[in-house]
Amino acid sequence: MFEHEPWNRRRFLQASLTLPASRYTRLLHGALLSQDMTAVLPHVAFLGTTGESPGIHVYRADGQRWILQQAIATKAPVSLALHPDGRMLYVLQELSEWEGLPRGAVETFQVETSTGKLRSLGCQGLSLSAIMPRHLAVSPDGTALVVAVQGGGAYNLLPIGVDGQLGTVRSIVKETGCGPDAQHQGSARPQTVLFDRNGHVITADMGSDRLTVFGYDAGLRTLSRHLLPAGSGPRHLALHPSSRRLYVANVLSSSIIGLHYDAHAGVIRDQFVQSCEGYGETLAIHPSSDTLYSSRGDEIAAWRIAPATGMLSVKQRTRMAATVVHELIASAEGQALIAVTSCGVARIRVDSTTGALGNLVSITPMAATRCFTMKPLDTIGAPQLPSMQHR
Amino acid sequence: MAIVVSRHDSRYQTLKQGQNLRWPSVEANAAARIVLCENAADAADALQAIVSEGVRPTVRSGGHCYEDFVVNNPAGAILDLSLMSTVGKRSGESVYRIGPGAQLWNAYSELYKRYGATLPAGTCGTVGAGGHITGGGYGLLSRLHGLSCDWLSAVDILTVDAKGTVVPRTASAHRDADLFRACRGGGGGNFGVITSYVFDELPQAPAEVIEAHVRFIWSDTTVERFVRIMKTFGDYWETRGQAPDTWGMFAVLTVAHHSNPGFGMSVQFCNPDGTCNDLTVLNDYLDLFAQCGGVTTTTAPKTTHGQPSGGKAATPRDPTEAVCLGVHTVRRTSWLYATATEAGGPGRLRGKYKSVYMKRGFTEAEARCIYKHMHRTAGSIDLKASMVEIDSYGGAINRPGFANTTAMAQRSSVIKMQPMTFWSDAEDDAAHSTWLNDFYTELYSGPDSDPLHPGTPFPGPRYEGCYINYPDKEMLAYPYWPQLYYGVEGLYPFLQAVKRKYDPNNIFHHAMSIRN
Numbered sequence: 091m092f093e094h095e096p097w098n099r100r101r102f103l104q105a106s107l108t109l110p111a112s113r114y115t116r117l118l119h120g121a122l123l124s125q126d127m128t129a130v131l132p133h134v135a136f137l138g139t140t141g142e143s144p145g146i147h148v149y150r151a152d153g154q155r156w157i158l159q160q161a162i163a164t165k166a167p168v169s170l171a172l173h174p175d176g177r178m179l180y181v182l183q184e185l186s187e188w189e190g191l192p193r194g195a196v197e198t199f200q201v202e203t204s205t206g207k208l209r210s211l212g213c214q215g216l217s218l219s220a221i222m223p224r225h226l227a228v229s230p231d232g233t234a235l236v237v238a239v240q241g242g243g244a245y246n247l248l249p250i251g252v253d254g255q256l257g258t259v260r261s262i263v264k265e266t267g268c269g270p271d272a273q274h275q276g277s278a279r280p281q282t283v284l285f286d287r288n289g290h291v292i293t294a295d296m297g298s299d300r301l302t303v304f305g306y307d308a309g310l311r312t313l314s315r316h317l318l319p320a321g322s323g324p325r326h327l328a329l330h331p332s333s334r335r336l337y338v339a340n341v342l343s344s345s346i347i348g349l350h351y352d353a354h355a356g357v358i359r360d361q362f363v364q365s366c367e368g369y370g371e372t373l374a375i376h377p378s379s380d381t382l383y384s385s386r387g388d389e390i391a392a393w394r395i396a397p398a399t400g401m402l403s404v405k406q407r408t409r410m411a412a413t414v415v416h417e418l419i420a421s422a423e424g425q426a427l428i429a430v431t432s433c434g435v436a437r438i439r440v441d442s443t444t445g446a447l448g449n450l451v452s453i454t455p456m457a458a459t460r461c462f463t464m465k466p467l468d469t470i471g472a473p474q475l476p477s478m479q480h481r
Numbered sequence: 482m483a484i485v486v487s488r489h490d491s492r493y494q495t496l497k498q499g500q501n502l503r504w505p506s507v508e509a510n511a512a513a514r515i516v517l518c519e520n521a522a523d524a525a526d527a528l529q530a531i532v533s534e535g536v537r538p539t540v541r542s543g544g545h546c547y548e549d550f551v552v553n554n555p556a557g558a559i560l561d562l563s564l565m566s567t568v569g570k571r572s573g574e575s576v577y578r579i580g581p582g583a584q585l586w587n588a589y590s591e592l593y594k595r596y597g598a599t600l601p602a603g604t605c606g607t608v609g610a611g612g613h614i615t616g617g618g619y620g621l622l623s624r625l626h627g628l629s630c631d632w633l634s635a636v637d638i639l640t641v642d643a644k645g646t647v648v649p650r651t652a653s654a655h656r657d658a659d660l661f662r663a664c665r666g667g668g669g670g671n672f673g674v675i676t677s678y679v680f681d682e683l684p685q686a687p688a689e690v691i692e693a694h695v696r697f698i699w700s701d702t703t704v705e706r707f708v709r710i711m712k713t714f715g716d717y718w719e720t721r722g723q724a725p726d727t728w729g730m731f732a733v734l735t736v737a738h739h740s741n742p743g744f745g746m747s748v749q750f751c752n753p754d755g756t757c758n759d760l761t762v763l764n765d766y767l768d769l770f771a772q773c774g775g776v777t778t779t780t781a782p783k784t785t786h787g788q789p790s791g792g793k794a795a796t797p798r799d800p801t802e803a804v805c806l807g808v809h810t811v812r813r814t815s816w817l818y819a820t821a822t823e824a825g826g827p828g829r830l831r832g833k834y835k836s837v838y839m840k841r842g843f844t845e846a847e848a849r850c851i852y853k854h855m856h857r858t859a860g861s862i863d864l865k866a867s868m869v870e871i872d873s874y875g876g877a878i879n880r881p882g883f884a885n886t887t888a889m890a891q892r893s894s895v896i897k898m899q900p901m902t903f904w905s906d907a908e909d910d911a912a913h914s915t916w917l918n919d920f921y922t923e924l925y926s927g928p929d930s931d932p933l934h935p936g937t938p939f940p941g942p943r944y945e946g947c948y949i950n951y952p953d954k955e956m957l958a959y960p961y962w963p964q965l966y967y968g969v970e971g972l973y974p975f976l977q978a979v980k981r982k983y984d985p986n987n988i989f990h991h992a993m994s995i996r997n
């Protein structure tokens with residue numbers, strides 16, 4: 091079933107230890123990489139690393155050519171999100187203490203228009219007990235930022251001012267709940283926050299096996315809850331471009347399920363995909379071709395989404411040998427799947443019509459990579475309409 | 482049914498605050514509502530509703546918290562137990578119960594009038610039993626009878642389980658013994674909501690006490706004389722003051738800032754049997770201070786904590802009698818009256834406090850440092866209500882065994898000291914905090930300090946850390962702050978395990994709560 095020679099950890103690491111990233115990319119060209127994809131707009135890519143020297147690495151990405159622009163130190167980046175107008179990058183700090191208090195923090199960076207280079211504007215602490223936050227997302231209208239707090243079992247909402255700066259935490263939802271897996275489900279462990287196009291926040295809580303949809307105005311307001319089978323451990327979400335179907339990756343039961351979603355009311359309805367075994371860590375949906383990508387450990391699968399029913403059938407599987415995939419991101423143009431792995435960022439060619447996975451196009455090796463986001467260079471720093479695309 | 486006071490209620494502006502007017506620091510930090518409970522069932526229902534809603538509960542009894550743990554609760558709910566103030570035995574029960582909302586003065590009065598009993602708890606009459614007892618709780622009778630948490634037999638407490646369900650428990654040495662130990666000094670706002678304190682036994686109140694006040698005038702007090710006063714005080718409590726025949730004596734030396742004309746020491750004395758038949762110990766003690774310029778009077782200096790007495794309805798008629806004791810004139814009075822006078826009213830000021838447990842008396846360097854800072858000004862701020870309150874300590878508190886059955890680690894100290902400052906204008910917040918912090922940091926950076934833990938009274942040969950009922954958020958700057966408050970013998974990891982077991986969601990949290 092595996093179509094590719096596994097890209098292995100040793101290659102990633104060798105490269106990252108001995109060569110600057112840009113040289114490695116060039117070196118691989120021809121030997122390992124397939125032909126470049128058709129030309130795409132230059133992007134700015136932000137890559138967050140943890141480990142011994144945590145930081146954000148800013149790349150200018152011209153197709154397969156990724157050129158490092160800047161490496162800027164930061165504490166413990168675990169999740170990145172750009173403001174819809176590209177002026178600010180918000181970096182979630184996975185900390186158990188910030189300024190002496192038990193909480194994580196969000197650091198705001200101003201993004202330079204022509205280069206994407208970053209300048210820190212400072213940190214905003216999360217609410218008390220919001221330790222080890224896991225994921226953040228910015229509302230489509232750019233007025234709010236929501237954080238899933240794994241350690242503290244909570245969600246925080248922070249207002250974003252017109253200047254892109256974060257205000258103090260405006261709303262806290264403290265979750266409770268547990269599941270049968272004593273190791274991972276001793277208490278609530280929110281993992282993911284995802285805005286739908288109406289600005290509802292869909293969240294997944296691994297600890298309590300629960301999905302929650304919040305509305306927000308002055309604060310977060312619970313619109314609906316959906317309980318998954320005990321022991322599922324929902325970890326990641328993907329909303330179909332139609333906004334009518336929500337796919338959930340369950341990390342503990344190692345499964346993907348599909349649920350009907352009413353984006354108007356912010357309500358999760360019945361489950362239609364019972365369980366696709368084996369790929370429950372991170373998800374991404376191709377923007378136009380009814381393809382869902384999922385990962386588990388070092389494996390990536392592409393699933394066909396039946397247009398009428400939303401049912402899943404596996405199309406392809408491949409492996410990133412021995413590197414853990416943290417995130418999958420389908421490029422907005424539908425030509426690449428970006429796999430954020432523990433050893434760096436890999437770009438995998440995608441057939442923009444069928445969504446099928448092609449060859450590995452480029453690799454940006456970087457040890458202890460944790461999070462990633464990118465955006466076309468010409469939309470960085472320039473106001474634009476709200477975008478729903480998760481990039 | 483609990484009473485819910487939300488923003489539109491006329492009571493909200495008053496009830497959103499505690500006694501210390503520093504909080505809520507900004508309106509956005511104020512709780513969205515205050516839920517006043519009248520009994521344990523109310524509290525359980527209210528807590529369940531708050532938790533189910535995903536809102537943060539903070540718990541309040543007397544509202545005297547030194548830090549923002551209760552009142553800074555953005556959009557949260559304050560569970561207020563001040564109406565749960567019943568004190569006494571229920572019919573058919575032999576145990577004493579004190580409701581968390583009981584103010585100490587009322588507890589003393591009720592226990593005394595009904596049973597002749599008392600609780601060896603704190604001096605401020607409006608401090609609530611709720612925060613006080615679970616944070617240790619000591620006062621003028623503690624050298625004789627130990628800490629109030631030492632007498633505790635059980636607590637009724639509401640915890641929240643992993644599922645988010647409120648669980649009413651009675652924790653004692655026999656059931657949920659780990660939780661019970663944690664509630665005996667671990668500090669409020671950590672594990673759950675205590676709805677009743679239960680005591681199988683309580684000590685009898687003294688029949689009468691002697692009160693003495695010694696005044697010192699700053700203009701007569703050179704630094705050398707000041708050093709002598711401090712060393713006299715410290716040496717006594719380190720040595721003679723630990724002998725059981727002195728345990729009924731408790732002294733509070735309040736060194737007020739030099740912008741006051743002087744400073745003073747108050748002493749309450751009884752013999753260990755609760756009588757005042759033999760005054761030799763007191764007389765000897767007062768003699769020591771006469772030799773360094775102290776003048777014994779029958780009038781108390783302005784009471785501790787900068788807060789004048791008064792505001793209590795129930796103060797008994799003054800039954801005092803002046804007594805000549807050698808060269809000293811002192812007052813003989815009923816214990817209840819003495820306690821009422823000491824109790825004071827609600828503060829309603831802005832205040833900042835620090836604390837230290839001392840295992841030894843004062844060194845010359847420490848005394849000189851205190852002298853220096855009591856003479857130091859800070860810009861234009863008024864330091865009249867800035868002082869160091871130095872309490873005699875030890876005696877029954879240091880009896881062996883309690884360190885392992887309670888959550889109060891400090892069982893070797895002979896003095897407990899509290900530098901503090903009070904003011905009324907918000908714009909002076911930073912200046913007062915800085916003045917106090919600079920003083921404290923220098924005091925514990927001197928030649929007697931632990932070089933590995935500068936600026937703090939880290940547990941070691943001289944010091945035994947700080948008191949959790951006197952919390953100071955500035956200590957969070959030291960990564961080892963839990964050891965300052967809970968010692969170095971494994972109490973903090975124990976409390977962390979209790980926290981994980983009984984509050985797995987960390988529902989009860991504040992800046993200095995036990996971290997899981």
Ligand SMILES: Cc1cc2nc3c(=O)[nH]c(=O)nc-3n(C[C@H](O)[C@H](O)[C@H](O)COP(=O)(O)OP(=O)(O)OC[C@H]3O[C@@H](n4cnc5c(N)ncnc54)[C@H](O)[C@@H]3O)c2cc1C
Pocket residue numbers: 499539540541542543544545546547550551562581602603604605607608609610611612613615616617618619620668669670671673674675676786788828950951991
């Ligand atoms: C003027 C003054 C004099 C003092 N004198 C002394 C003294 O002589 N001796 C001494 O030992 N201390 C003394 N203290 C300190 C006092 O013991 C603490 O401030 C105590 O914690 C106050 O309790 P409270 O219920 O009044 O305060 P609150 O502000 O209501 O509570 C304090 C803390 O305890 C928690 N808490 C309150 N009720 C409960 C409950 N029912 N269950 C669980 N947690 C709860 C709160 O959440 C908070 O964290 C004094 C304080 C003041 C202001």
